[in-house]
Amino acid sequence: MTLAALSSRDSTMVFRSLLQAFSSPGERVQMPAHLCDSMSPLALPLLALVDIETTFCIPDDADLEAEVAELTGSKVVAVADANFVLCTTPPPQELVLHVGRGTALQPQLGCRLIVSNESHEDNLTLRLSGPGTRPESQLSVCAAASDFIAARNLAVAHPPSGIDCWLVSSDGVVVGLPRTTHAEQG
Amino acid sequence: MGYVSARGGLDAIRAAERLVRRLRLTSESSWLEEDQILEKLRLLVDRVMGEAGLWAPRLAAKALRQSEGDATEAVHLLRAYRSTLPRFAYSESADADDVKVERRIVPAFQRVPGNQLLGRSVDYTARFLERQSDDMAREEAEKLRSEASGTPGDEGGEAHDNTDTTQRSPQRLLEMLREMDLVVDRRRADDPEPFDITRTPARPPAARSALLSSMTRADTGALVNQWYRNILGPDGYLHEVTLGEVRHGALDVVVRHPVTGLPVCVTSVRVTEVEAIEDLEGVDEDRTKFDVGYGLCFGHNERKAIAMANLDIACHRDAGRTQLEQSLLLTTDALDSAGFLEHLKLPHYVTFRSMIERKFAMRKARNRDAS
Numbered sequence: 001m002t003l004a005a006l007s008s009r010d011s012t013m014v015f016r017s018l019l020q021a022f023s024s025p026g027e028r029v030q031m032p033a034h035l036c037d038s039m040s041p042l043a044l045p046l047l048a049l050v051d052i053e054t055t056f057c058i059p060d061d062a063d064l065e066a067e068v069a070e071l072t073g074s075k076v077v078a079v080a081d082a083n084f085v086l087c088t089t090p091p092p093q094e095l096v097l098h099v100g101r102g103t104a105l106q107p108q109l110g111c112r113l114i115v116s117n118e119s120h121e122d123n124l125t126l127r128l129s130g131p132g133t134r135p136e137s138q139l140s141v142c143a144a145a146s147d148f149i150a151a152r153n154l155a156v157a158h159p160p161s162g163i164d165c166w167l168v169s170s171d172g173v174v175v176g177l178p179r180t181t182h183a184e185q186g
Numbered sequence: 187m188g189y190v191s192a193r194g195g196l197d198a199i200r201a202a203e204r205l206v207r208r209l210r211l212t213s214e215s216s217w218l219e220e221d222q223i224l225e226k227l228r229l230l231v232d233r234v235m236g237e238a239g240l241w242a243p244r245l246a247a248k249a250l251r252q253s254e255g256d257a258t259e260a261v262h263l264l265r266a267y268r269s270t271l272p273r274f275a276y277s278e279s280a281d282a283d284d285v286k287v288e289r290r291i292v293p294a295f296q297r298v299p300g301n302q303l304l305g306r307s308v309d310y311t312a313r314f315l316e317r318q319s320d321d322m323a324r325e326e327a328e329k330l331r332s333e334a335s336g337t338p339g340d341e342g343g344e345a346h347d348n349t350d351t352t353q354r355s356p357q358r359l360l361e362m363l364r365e366m367d368l369v370v371d372r373r374r375a376d377d378p379e380p381f382d383i384t385r386t387p388a389r390p391p392a393a394r395s396a397l398l399s400s401m402t403r404a405d406t407g408a409l410v411n412q413w414y415r416n417i418l419g420p421d422g423y424l425h426e427v428t429l430g431e432v433r434h435g436a437l438d439v440v441v442r443h444p445v446t447g448l449p450v451c452v453t454s455v456r457v458t459e460v461e462a463i464e465d466l467e468g469v470d471e472d473r474t475k476f477d478v479g480y481g482l483c484f485g486h487n488e489r490k491a492i493a494m495a496n497l498d499i500a501c502h503r504d505a506g507r508t509q510l511e512q513s514l515l516l517t518t519d520a521l522d523s524a525g526f527l528e529h530l531k532l533p534h535y536v537t538f539r540s541m542i543e544r545k546f547a548m549r550k551a552r553n554r555d556a557s
Contacts, residue, residue, distance in 0.1 A: 008271055015270040051272035053385065072272065 001039050003064075005071045006047050010035055014048035021166060021176030026128040026137035028173045036172030043068060045114050045166055045174070046086055050074035056084040059095065064088070086114040090144045096151035099163055107160035110179065115148065117141055117167035117175070124149075127186035128177075139175055139183060141167065149183060156180075210254060223247035232456070232485020233257060237520050238264035239384065239403045241439075241455045241484055258405070258524045265521060278440040278449060282459055282482065286354045287435035289486075294428045294463060300356020305434065307488075359430040360461055360478060370466070370477045372502075390511045397501060397514060401494040402483045405520035412513060413493040416500055421508060426465035427496055430478065433459040434486045458487050462495035468503065477502070 006014065013032045021029045030036075031044055039047075043064060050056050052073040058065035059079055064086075069076050079085055079098050087095070091113070102109035120142045126149065128137040141149060156162035162179030177183060224231055224247050234246045238261045246264060253259035289305025292298045304310065316323070363369045381388060381396035383403065388396035401409060415421055438451045460481040466473055479499025481491040497514060504510045517523060 011272060012267070012270050048270075049272075051274070052276075053273050073274065 003039050003043055003047065003067050003071055006035070006044075011048045014044050017174055018045055018048070018166060018176070021174045022132075022164065022178045023176075024132050024134075024137075025130065025176050025178060025181040026133055026139050028175055031168075031172040031174055033172065040064075041170060041172035041174075042086065042088060042114065042116055042168050044172075045112075045168065046074075046084060047071065049112070050084055054083045055081060056086065057082040058086045058088070059091075061086075061088050082111060083109075084112050084114065088116050090115060090117075090142065090148045091151075093147045093151040096148055096155055096163070099155070101155055101158075101161040101163055103161055107162070107179075110161055111163045113152075113163050113165045115145070115165060115167050117145065117169055119169065125186050126183045128181050128183055130178075130181040132178075133181060138186065139167070139177065152177070153183060210252070218251055220244055220247040220251070223250055229486060230255075230257060233406055233487055233490075234260045234264060236484040236487055236490065237261040237403060237405060238268065239484075240264050240268045241453070258520050261520050262524075275441045275444065277452075278442065280437055280439065282437070282457075283355065283358075285433060285435040285437045285457060285459060287356065287433050288456075289432075289434040290353075290356055291432045292359050292430060293432070294430050295359055295362075298356070298359055298362070300353050303353055303356075354435070358461070359463075363430075363463070363476065368474075368476055369463075370472060370475045372477070388515050390515055391506060392511065392515055394498075394502075397511065398480065398482075398494070398498060400515050401481070401497060401518065404490075404494075404514075404518035405523065406487060406490040406493075408518040408520070408523065409490055409493040409497065412510075412518060413496050413500075416497065416510065421510070426467070427479075427499070428463045428465075429492065429495075430461040430463045431459065432488055432492065434488070435459075456485055458483055458485065458491040460488070460491040460495040462492070462499055464499045464503070466503075471503075 010032065014035065017029050017031045021027065031041055035041075035044055046056060046068050050068070050072045052075075055075045055077040056065075056068065057076055057079050058068065065076055068074065068086075079095060080100060082099065085091075085095075085099055096113070099111040099113060100109060101111070119140065122143045123140045124143055124146055126139040126141060128139055152163065152165060156179040159179060164179050165177040167175045167177065224243055227247075227250065230250060231243055231246045234250060234257055235241055235243065237257075238246070238249075240246075242264070245267065246260065249260035249263040249267075250257070252263060287303060287305075289307060290300065290303045292302060318326075360369065364371070378393070378395075381393045381399060383396060383399045388400050392400075435456065436454045437457050439453050439455060440449045440451050442448070443450045458481075462479040462481070464477045464479060466475060466477055471477075477499055479495040479497070479502070481494030481496075481498060483490050483494065497510075501511050501514065
């Protein structure tokens with residue numbers, strides 16, 4: 001599926017979905033269906049959020065990276081310098097530990113990591129706690145993502161710096177895992 | 187009496203959110219159209235756009251309707267929306283001399299090039315509350331409309347009468363003063379990138395562009411208060427300030443076409459621009475000359491632009507001796523100040539419980555010492 005630039009209305013709708021996902025970690029939030037039907041849902045967060053003043057990188061898909069850069073005018077940079085990083089498969093530990101976490105004074109500079117997350121029979125279930133979670137909040141991730149989750153937990157161990165993650169599935173469901181959320185295997 | 191902490195309920199919060207929406211949408215009166223807000227409350231729309239830092243009249247009207255007339259809340263809505271929009275391009279630098287004025291006054295000089303153009307302003311109207319009935323007001327409006335339509339070339343209203351191109355782009359008083367060598371020349375040869383306060387908070391000591399940007403987005407009331415405090419308040423030192431220009435007009439916004447690279451006008455914004463002339467009398471200043479402060483903001487908001495121009499020059503002359511720059515940068519933003527104030531309404535159960543416990547501990551220690 002080819003991508004297309006989002007209208008300001010569509011961009012706002014995607015933004016609202018992502019904001020809702022961060023507000024309620026673990027909640028499955030459906031991104032706008034009409035967009036998910038016509039282009040890769042994984043790219044929607046980038047199409048909505050990056051622009052000529054932000055940087056991004058897609059380390060495992062150069063074609064997708066070039067297409068997003070073309071549509072948004074956003075600059076492609078190295079993983080460590082990127083405001084947004086998209087991974088089409090669960091990222092290895094080294095990558096997660098390499099992305100920017102911001103500083104105590106400028107925690108907003110921490111990277112937003114967008115990760116593909118598909119359902120499998122061998123999915124891991126994570127118990128979530130922290131602001132915005134409910135007592136029963138859970139997150140289901142594919143087994144291959146266990147390294148990613150372990151690295152993510154290390155990356156958020158020294159608040160307020162850290163990273164914020166969205167897990168996106170191919171049907172357009174997004175789940176937020178902000179740095180304030182504690183995730184452990186249940 | 188015990189002090190027990192409680193946990194706020196998500197369901198209660200959602201119910202409160204629904205209540206606001208339901209009562210706003212289902213009120214008995216007829217639907218408030220955006221056009222009505224744009225036309226009848228135009229100055230409020232301008233103020234909201236200015237403080238939001240976003241030129242979007244229809245969105246500002248929507249925000250005012252949603253906020254039920256709360257200007258600060260409307261600014262909050264617009265800024266939040268603005269932050270979700272991608273930036274596609276940077277505009278070309280605009281020259282304030284390209285403003286097509288709808289109003290221009292020069293309080294400092296009676297006869298200036300281009301003349302005075304009073305335009306649409308309540309400055310010259312009596313402050314009598316009009317208490318005529320709605321029917322009478324409608325009748326008068328109808329009569330005025332028919333009179334206007336019967337006058338060829340008068341669609342733009344009285345202010346547009348007999349106004350030629352020269353009057354729309356008049357020479358500045360400042361140019362005259364420069365020709366007379368009466369103004370300190372602070373123009374710089376280089377052209378540094380302006381400080382973007384939407385990306386990085388400005389902190390003193392800040393570039394002049396950061397100060398001007400902060401003031402142009404500041405709360406109008408806060409800026410007027412800062413100016414008045416500077417004049418008559420505890421900071422008090424009397425400035426001999428005269429306004430050189432007060433302008434309100436339209437300015438084109440030009441961007442480079444991403445494909446052709448040619449300049450393209452994408453919209454026109456209205457701005458209020460003020461130049462304030464300050465009489466220099468400090469021991470380390472050139473007393474044979476004047477200096478000039480500058481103010482510019484979105485929409486028609488003369489109060490704000492005048493305060494801004496006066497504070498610009500006051501800040502320059504102050505040169506960090508007082509907290510003026512800090513006050514301007516850190517305390518005049520409507521969202522910063524109102525946000526901090528309103529956060530006090532959020533639960534403070536834990537902090538207050540610790541304060542109570544400290545009081546009890548101190549009382550216990552005092553009683554122990556007394557016995």
